Amino acid sequence: MRVTICIGSACHLKGSREIIQQLQQLVKEHGVSDKVDLNGAFCTGNCVNGVCVTVDGTLYSLSPETTKEFFEKEILGRL
Secondary structure, eight states, X not given: OEEEEEOSHXXXXXXXXXXXXXXXXXXHHTTOTTTOEEEEESOOSOGGGSEEEEETTEEEEEXXXXXXXXXXXXXXXXX
């Protein structure tokens, strides 16, 4: 599963660094590093929607506060 987090200017200001750290920790805690490929990418063109994260090409909008719920539903829920 390929998970890409936007690290462009707007997303950086909205917390992409914190989201990346949370996702790295959650992947490690759940032992799914062999199944989840975390990547960074510059601007995905959806700046107004918060931190843009794609999972296998599907776009989501996250905040640091919604990251754990997103991980459980959209990442663990697909594995």
